Amino acid sequence: MEEIPLWYWLAVFFALGACVGSFYNVIVYRMPRGISLINPPSHCPLCKKRIPIRYNLPIVGWLWLRGKSACCHQPISVIYPIGESLCGLLGALALFSSVVVVGGAPLNAALFSAPVHDPAVWAGALAMAWLLLGAYPVCAVDCKYKLIPDSISVGGIVAGILISLVPGGLSPFESLLGAGVAGGGLYLVGFVASKILKKDAMGFGDVKLLAGYGALMGLTGAVETLIVAALLGILVMVPYGKLRRSEDGSGQIPFGPFLAVAAPFMFLWGETLFNLYVTFVLGE
């Protein structure tokens, strides 16, 4: 394990990401149709035959079959392997960005053949993998159904606490503190705002999602994420909200996607951004 080069681990992270993407494909197909995720096992939607496991492998299965089902030779949408490849790339990107930003490794070809020793890089890679791969379902589900899946928000709290057991990253105390204070703080803000505005100002899904980010990134990271997400939200919402209001008068936009997009950037560059802000805006 000690001398395994980075390129190998990048391939592993790509494969794991592709498997997550494959699972997303299953969810996207089954959830709206009310089919359980586990039972029945993978079957052809057209002729109902079972799909053998080798054809179920992400990306490889589709290439193997050249985009046609083995059972009834019907075309399988290219969207499936594309989704899996994108998730694979996000997995590899999680590790690569952690090696470069958290580990501070110089960008050159020798990087790929060097082993990864720093445990902080592994902790960062796992947190980034969760943030990047979790961003997709948060965006998709929040935009479509106006809710944030607990598996990502509450799951993020659990994942953050587990990752904090890896030495070099956040300590378990920082992780718990991040979850509790970031989630609790946003809940209070929402509670006060809804009393003043006399309507629900903040969904509980956003509170749980930010608590998850607190567990993964610590309190500072979660606060930075909230601030950047709110700024992004204002930038997008002002023109978009005007458009929408003319149609149905509601113009309500989910906040989850802004948090999900801001989080991985703040995980990597939150501190840099904060230092720039202190230097150039506060002039210290």
Ligand SMILES: [Zn+2]
């Ligand atoms: Zn079939």
